[in-house]
Amino acid sequence: MRAFFGLSSDYMEKIYEQFFYLKSVANWSMVELYNLPIGLREWFVKRTIKQKEAEKEEMEKSIRKRSGSPHSTMPINHRPY
DSSP states (O other): OOOSSSOOHHHHHHHHHHHHHHHHHHOOOHHHHHHSOHHHHHHHHHHHHHHHHHHHHHHHHHHHHTTTSGGGSSOGGGOOO
16 A cells, blocks of 8 residues: 555665665665755666676676687686686
8 A cells, every 4th residue: 555645665676776776786875866966866877787797798808709718608796717
């Protein structure tokens, strides 16, 4: 049941997901997140996702480029070092 005033639980879940993402991936503080205007916070989430995807692609390209090396047969996140 939703009260007449206030934010819906779905909306709050979206905000908490944004907070969690920016806090865990980009190391933002809770004070920064709470004080950031909504539109700007949403832009930072989208831009951070775009950056992380670009970094992942570059990492994959680098791994494919080194595929001739005997040390590159194991994915980078599974290497013991």
